[in-house]
Amino acid sequence: MVNVLPDIRWPGFRVGLPEDHPGFRISDDGSVRTGFAADPSLVSFGGHDPYGNPASAADPGSLGTPDASDGGVYPATDRAGDPIVGRPPSQDPARWTSNPAASRYVNASGNPSSISERFGPFLADVRDFSARLEALRAPPTSTVSGRVRLGAIASVQAGALPQALRAVRDRHPALDVEVSLDDSDKLLVELKAGRIDAAVLVRPQSGGSSRLSWQNLGSQPFVLLAPPGTSGTSAHELLRRLDLIRYDTALTGGQIAARYVAQLAPRARVAMEIRSIDAIVAMVSAGLGVSIVPQPRKALLDAHGVRELRLKGGPTRQIAFVRRRPDAANRNISAVYSAVAAAYA
Numbered sequence: 001m002v003n004v005l006p007d008i009r010w011p012g013f014r015v016g017l018p019e020d021h022p023g024f025r026i027s028d029d030g031s032v033r034t035g036f037a038a039d040p041s042l043v044s045f046g047g048h049d050p051y052g053n054p055a056s057a058a059d060p061g062s063l064g065t066p067d068a069s070d071g072g073v074y075p076a077t078d079r080a081g082d083p084i085v086g087r088p089p090s091q092d093p094a095r096w097t098s099n100p101a102a103s104r105y106v107n108a109s110g111n112p113s114s115i116s117e118r119f120g121p122f123l124a125d126v127r128d129f130s131a132r133l134e135a136l137r138a139p140p141t142s143t144v145s146g147r148v149r150l151g152a153i154a155s156v157q158a159g160a161l162p163q164a165l166r167a168v169r170d171r172h173p174a175l176d177v178e179v180s181l182d183d184s185d186k187l188l189v190e191l192k193a194g195r196i197d198a199a200v201l202v203r204p205q206s207g208g209s210s211r212l213s214w215q216n217l218g219s220q221p222f223v224l225l226a227p228p229g230t231s232g233t234s235a236h237e238l239l240r241r242l243d244l245i246r247y248d249t250a251l252t253g254g255q256i257a258a259r260y261v262a263q264l265a266p267r268a269r270v271a272m273e274i275r276s277i278d279a280i281v282a283m284v285s286a287g288l289g290v291s292i293v294p295q296p297r298k299a300l301l302d303a304h305g306v307r308e309l310r311l312k313g314g315p316t317r318q319i320a321f322v323r324r325r326p327d328a329a330n331r332n333i334s335a336v337y338s339a340v341a342a343a344y345a
Contacts, residue, residue: 144335145174151187151199159297160343167339184252198333202252203320213328215321217344222315223295227287228305236264243271243289245280256315257292281306
């Protein structure tokens with residue numbers, strides 16, 4: 001507890017005090033006790049409890065403090081203002097609940113927990129902290145927006161990608177997806193160079209670079225395509241009788257198919273080598289030969305009337321979604337991945 005008799009030149013330390021009675025006391029709770037004795041040496045200090053009752057002179061636990069020797073008990077006119085938050089730690093209800101407009105510090109009329117209770121402001125701060133903590137615990141509501149540069153191989157663009165892009169547009173209208181077409185090997189080069197953000201491609205049989213983040217979408221089997229009306233159910237027989245329309249061996253899928261043909265029918269006659277699966281289907285439909293390719297979409301085969309033969313123990317290829325490892329948690333790229341994965345489900 002501190003008794004203060006400030007110099008008359010310090011008006012900032014005489015909040016609410018009469019000019020002719022500058023003496024006041026700052027108690028442990030930060031409240032101010034004013035005195036109204038003619039002689040400053042006989043200043044009497046008084047106050048009220050949190051609910052407006054006169055404080056007992058012998059009660060040091062209330063907002064008031066033990067009175068001075070002359071026995072006078074007077075209401076405190078103001079409390080010490082907190083220099084940080086700009087408001088006093090407590091208010092005297094005996095004065096300010098009856099005339100709140102007279103106090104420049106009143107901040108909650110008629111509420112003892114914020115006007116007069118000793119720990120009212122502290123409890124308010126605790127409630128505010130609790131509310132902020134709950135807000136931090138709440139799940140984030142970040143909006144997916146911006147741009148994702150997505151690379152894809154041709155068979156993906158003609159297969160699952162349209163459905164995936166439609167899902168992205170419906171779920172995340174603020175997210176733009178820029179699609180580029182290329183082979184798997186070239187897409188990996190573009191991804192590592194940072195020119196695209198992600199790709200849907202054929203995963204290398206070695207598993208792929210550990211510096212990238214890989215997510216498998218599905219395994220695609222290779223099949224044999226035969227012209228409409230041809231007889232025979234054996235791939236070996238058809239490869240022996242008809243010319244081979246070879247899937248481009250510059251591609252990962254073409255290399256897988258070529259290795260299988262070399263094992264099954266090493267003397268197969270190669271009539272042509274084509275890069276596009278759609279073009280291969282058209283050639284087979286015209287009766288120009290047979291081909292072993294990754295399984296095309298059913299609608300394409302039905303449109304051309306091409307026969308599809310399953311290969312017993314035949315090869316497969318793994319379609320994967322890949323991005324750079326530092327982007328593994330990127331919300332925009334993850335939104336695109338979710339849509340692509342759903343299209344393959």
